[in-house]
Amino acid sequence: MNIAKNMEIIFIAALALASATSLVNAAALQRHRAASPAVLHLEPAVPMTVVTITGKRLKAAQKAQLGT
Helix, strand or coil: CHHHHCHHHHHHHHHHHHHHHHHHHHHHHHHHHHHCCCCCCCCCCCCCCCCCCCCCCCCHHHHHHHCC
């Protein structure tokens, strides 16, 4: 019965705890990123291979004949 009466306080306490945890985690990530900058190794520009497949769709009778 006491839990039902204090549900608002329990919710606000859980929300505050989750918010504080996320803020501490974000601050730690920012310090980590600032301490060790990422070095990007870019590959030389290579043209991307593009494959184009053209063909007609099979009709129901043709699909049945192939067994698919």
